[in-house]
Amino acid sequence: MRRLAAVVLAALLPGLAQAELRIFSCEPEWAALAEAIAGDLVEAQSATSARQDPHYIQARPSLIAAVRRADLVVCSGAQLEIGWLPALLQKANNRDVMPGSPGYVEASSFVVRLEATADVDRARGDIHPLGNPHVQTDPHNIAIIARELGARMAELDPQNAAGYETGLAAFSDAWEKAIARWEERAAPLRGRRVITHHKSWVYLERWLGLEEVANLEPIPGLPPTVSHLSQLVSRFADGGADFIIRSTYQDEKSSEWLSRRTGIPQIMLPLTVGGSDAAVDLYSLFDDILDRLLGVLEK
């Protein structure tokens, strides 16, 4: 009889029956990281996919419902999600994940953010005064954030703390080895000059020693214009750059146009997990980024 009551109760209260931590991630890389550390201990959902520009997301009803049920919200931060995350948090009525509570993690706050500035003049474009939020393109940043995220998951789910610690140790170990492997492979890229669509790649550039020489956007956040692209054509007519890089969600027309006129090869790089067929997790994300960059050099 008691067992029957327990079964009925478990059916009525699905939230109680599941021991796992529900994670709402703003971007795919943090959901992938949580899963890489914690495996089945967590159920991680990403609000955005690699095919979406994370600056411009609708505060959709489904996302409000997901935040309402989350135990942990993890986002890049540095105002990347300022156009939609505050609306989700305000509507979702979940006090456990409000900024300032243990259930809210701002990933970029744990690493050194580049391009932070006191100059917030919007005539210079969509500036993030707290720094560039696309921190996931440097695997050293991921290693730091993994430790913080692992500790936070253990804090929120103390019953499984040992599981998170073991998972974190295993991930950190494997990740350090992978970084060493990537750095060895990437040596030929050092000093190469890149033109990027948006300033999405500054952490990758710092890591690999790439030099960013121009952007397709005339100022950050504004779509490429014909006049700006024409200027780039005359500036790079005789070379001066090795790659034109865009992310999965960025329109390919501009980089293809510039590539045709300058002969500089253009490539799409996955900015996050899911950004290409090969980038199915964090490891294959960096494998694929290097494959694509090195593939151009081999041609």
Place this chain on the structure above:
Amino acid sequence: MRFDPARCLLILLPLVFCSTALSQDDDIESLRRAVAELRSDYEARIGELERRLAVAEQNARQANATAQKQAALQPPSAVAGRRSGQGAFNPDLGVIFSGTAWDHSVDPDGNDVPGFPFGGEAGPIEQGLGLGETEIDISANVDDKFTAWLTLPLALEDGEIVVEIEEAWIETTALPAGLSARFGRFFSAFGYLNEKHLHAWDFADQPLPYQAFLGDQYIDDGLQLRWIAPTATYLELGSEILRGARYPAAGADPSGFGSLSLFANLGGDVGTDSSWLAGVSWLDASAADRPSGPEDDPAIFNGDATVTGAHFVWKWAPDGNWRQRNLILQSELMWKNDAGLYSLPGGGPALAYDTDQFGWYAQVVYQPFPRWRFGARLDGLSADDAGPAFAGTLLETPSDDPRRYSLMADWSNSEFSRLRLQYIRDEAGLEDGHQWGLQYIHSIGAHGAHAF
């Protein structure tokens, strides 16, 4: 907590000293356990310190590497460890500028919609050049349990600058079980468009049912409760109790509890491309000496107004990548019943009135590529016959249902600036006509995230 060997010794030494003086074995045993516990406690803390040191070293190594490489890459500008988001500056302050240049082919004065005398803020956009509204938004978290919002529109009325309190509300951020409460003055959550600020509208004016039934937008003073269900499908239930001072209420009932609203919303995604929101809402407002129609000699209503609404919104973007291309379909239906006594302009006895009215709109807005959007809207009203007592008055139900056809195109240089061109074929007033207009909406400073 710092590891301090001196303090550790201070604790340990007396314990060790005392233990020699003790004769009983189990006392010694318990002391040993205590010492062992102390040791393991400190070992744990040392372990934690070592972990933090490792993180700090990692950060320092990175910062160092950054500093070296930045000379080649970009000017040195790195800040770590700062939280961001709302409240980077306290309070968040934003100003929204909007204005219109508008041309009515028929003078809007004296071309009211017959059968539906407007109340509240409803009315045509000003002929010619107009400043519209300049709005100051101030918001911040009050503390860990409350957040606050203030909207101060500045308007010119008869050459004088008038500051209003359009919204001034406090909302809880720490209620349990998916609940929140908002109190103060706020836009009612009735319907879909009622809560939207002017700068978030897709057309320069509100559709006819909002103008005729809600005085453009129903704002009042009171308390709102909302609950979000812990389900995968979005379900929101809410209710408001309001003072009842603004159209379609008026006079604040003598009790000061004049209006009650109920609302429910349901929503979700269909694949990665589409998402939807559907809702129903109900508003019961008591009206005491409520004016509508001509400002100098209005119709006065005493009684009870109920408005029932249903709305549906469908948003689509390929791969859900909103920035590149998107489409919004949106429609609302509203039913209004005014039951009570109407005193008509020009005097005379109050007449019993109990009439059902119906209003609707449907619109589509399409962004084919970044910056440009194009939209079309149909809106209309209809009503039951008000009865022979109202024949020949401003409450006589028109033989042709009021209707409008609108087109718009807007261009946004960034998310902070928008210029709009709008055309309306206006078959709502006594005389049919056209409206052409330009509108600008610009914002500086903090700009809150937009709801769905």
